[in-house]
Amino acid sequence: MRTTVLFSLIIVLLSFGACQQPQQDIEHSTDTKIDSLISLMTIEEKVGQLTLYTSDMDQTGAYIRKEYENDIKQGKVGAIFNAYGVDYTRRLQEMAVNNTRLRIPLLFGYDVIHGHRTIFPVPLAEAASWNIEAIQHAARIAAIEASAEGLHWTFAPMCDISRDPRWGRVVEGAGEDPFLASLIAEARVKGFQGDDLSDPTTLAACVKHFAAYGAPQAGRDYHAVDMSENMLREVYLPPYKAAVDAGAVTAMTAFNDLNGIPSTSNKFLLTDLLRDEWGFEGFVVTDYTSVMELLYHGVAADTAHAAALALEAGVDMDMQSGFFHQTLPKLVEDKIVDESLIDQAVRRILKVKFQLGLFDDPYKYCSTTREKNEIMQADQLEAARDMGRRSIVLLRNEAQTLPIPQHIKKIAVIGPMGNNKRDMIGSWSAAGDWSKAVDLVEGLKARYPLSEIVFVKGCEIDGEQTEGFNEARRAAADADFVILALGEAYWMSGEAASRSQIDLPGVQQQLAELIIGTGKPVATVIISGRPLTVNWLAQNSPALVQAWFLGTQSGHALADVLSGDYNPSGKLPLTFPRNVGQIPIYYSMKNTGRPFNENSKYTSKYLDVPNTPLFVFGHGLSYTQFEYSHLALEQETYTLDDSIRFEVELANTGSFAGEEIVQVYVHDQLASVTRPVRELKAFKRVWLEAGDSKKVNFSLHPESLGFYKIDGSYGTEPGRFTIFVGGDSNAGLSTEFELR
């Protein structure tokens, strides 16, 4: 008891002093406070801070340790995840602060991935908006809601590049391109953390899953990852680095091994790269039971070996395996692990708790007023609806089938995704209440109050039953317009949800053929967490829309686009393959020594499918037409110090106002190593009224054309480059320049 009083006195005195000091002094005094605290801690108390357990309020992994409340009271755990709500987190916090000797507050974490209560479109959908500001705003709203319910820390942004839609977690990322994904990673960190982590409406972010979790062999979740360092550094690492550079204060190790070394025991990743090369100063937490999984990886002989490997590689906090808690005190006693490593990890974790203001007030995030007034508010719901609109991608629209005429008499919604509220909020939907989600039928009824909207499911999402087909066909025949609502259930993407085939599940394809066969005007809406190989629909559905999972406001966002109230502007953040045999398929491929030539047998191709995808990266139509012309460079030759300035003219030649995402791709024609046929290097969202046009200006710096050269160094090589500008990665308008 005496120590507690003494310690509290130390903290009070040091905190008081902090109020009088400028920022850098506060940092210094925080370090002093932390050192003081560590000097008082026993080894068991230190290791307690390195331990993270889940509550049993939500479950995100195979194993839950029921005695977590006793662990808290005994100081055996420093952070709890999957617990939220002011009352519950206050109760757990009181257990820590009132029962432990040093009263160190708990950290509360949760997977606030695309919203907390107001659920936004899944991250892959948000990426399709290419709207960096809106993405940051969405993360900001998620932070406000989550922190209003007692949370301090989110396990986001997920920064895993993926070029394999068989992998279920493609839904959680930002697609295939490092340039776009890096901007999004930065925006999400800024949205979550704001400018000051002590602001009670912010959350500590977590860069995950470090690293290259999105490239599992065969697209099978948790599978091995093996790639060259060039591929790792040029494609998979940039979004993680962007999140670190944006100030993320935590990072999470990935389940996978990378080139034979599990991420969780990978010193190159966690220390040499993350800390020494990138300057990351936060703490590293493992993914769920990843320390224990070193046993299955076959690199750890036992519990103690696994804990030592992880700690020595650079892991600071053990999520859910309990191996740190079980073995580190004895490893230190036996002088197998140096206590300084543990002190270092404790220091990093305590620093985040100080930054969050938890030592000033462990209950600062336990505001019943905020919980009552700052969740699912009108402006938050409107932001989710707006993001939903912007995330929708119009893939095909023959004969202007869409938008649905304003004075339509009867609309038939047919298909299993028409009224599936639970699916609307997708996977990783945190504290989202799916019963509050607006489904497609509800959205259309609200938008077309004078029309008759009928809904016939026709079939289940999965399964072979076709009994509903006749009723569906009759409904289509009786309607003036048909919306086919097809896709995947929310659980068919996300964690542990890889699919070896990515066609429409069940008998949905057969239903589509029956309905489109009626000859009625049909718009097919695909609701899914990944690209689906909808080859037949891409040829036969008059209109085709990729709607992902759009969150709480799904139905309204869809009705906004289907009605033409919002002219679709979304662009695909990843390539849609024709079949899984093409995977991995992505726009920034290499040319090869035998590029495809239809007139020559011995060139790179398949016998049974074209090399081209079903839909290219960056593809997305509008209800209007945009035309590009007059691409002009400021000069023809540049030095490495110049800015490469150019402009293009964009015209809206159709009859709808709308936003176009003007994309800039660059090809390095000759280099010391093979370079992609093109890479995204810039883009701008441009709004134009029908009939208007404008010049769109860009400026690239030669540094942005850098890569890992044949000698292993990074930089830009002189030579000739091609610039392509257009509305997708097939952009044909081009010009060239010389870099000297």
Ligand code: GLC
């Ligand atoms: C899960 C996921 C990870 C998540 C963590 C905590 O297994 O891999 O993304 O943040 O466990 O729920």
